[in-house]
Amino acid sequence: MDAGKESETTVKSRTTVERKSERELAVTRTINAPARIVYDAWTKPELFRQWWVTKSCGLTLVSCDLDVRVGGQYRLVFRHGDSQPMAFFGRYLEVIPPSRLVWTNEEGEDSGPVTTAIFEEKGGKTLVILHELYPTKESLDAAMASGEKSGMDETFEQLDELVSAHAR
């Protein structure tokens, strides 16, 4: 396996995330494989499910359907512990193997971001560029703030517990 030795040690901070504009985020990372392999891992459910949900979090992917063609639907169902399963779905807008995928994220009550994945091959490696384009500045701000809210909720819950314990 010559791949193991050559580069892994020299690359640092491999994934970058940047807010490109008021309503756009960009994520980049170089993957050590040709674009066609990266594209396969992104479009074949049996491969996709091996990496999309990272194991450290106790989330499991219950089902994963990817109908990868223009207008085709994808649907991912997650479960966290004993909680209700959560569905995550959308449609593919552009499908250009092995260099480009565009899909919608429709699980919200109003329109979600559109994600564009670009796979640029260079010297046997692939630069993955992900653009997440939100419909408005407000929707990206809200997405960013909602992580804050869930933390807040838990803090308030703990405060509630504390207060009610004292009241007893």
Place this chain on the structure above:
Amino acid sequence: MRARNLLLHPAALCAILNLMVQSYRVRLDASFAALSDATRRGVLEQLGRCDASITTLAGKFHMTLTGMKKHVGILEQAGLVSTEKVGRVRTCKLGPHRLEEEKAWLERHQQLWESRFDELDKVVAKLKRKEKVNGRRKRE
């Protein structure tokens, strides 16, 4: 909105719960007081849309200038709003606290994608090995 964010970034769940509880405990007092008032929450919402002068805000919320100044002062102390006086007009915008949140959110997003891409790296390494073996077999 909150549910969607978790769906979009499911693996960020742990990170959110752990990090946010820690950092919010520290700032809870000031934020708690600032956010306990409906007008102040309204002001934050308004400033999320665009910056505004105290006069504009007072008008929007049907308040006296003095009353609005007091609210803005409390938000400013909590780091939720910052103000700048140019000439005779004091303009309010979402404060440094908000920028920190954005930075923290981007960091969590980065961690999520980093671990996701690490897993992807493992998957493609397996596929490459498989291809190599298959290629050799074909040649033999």
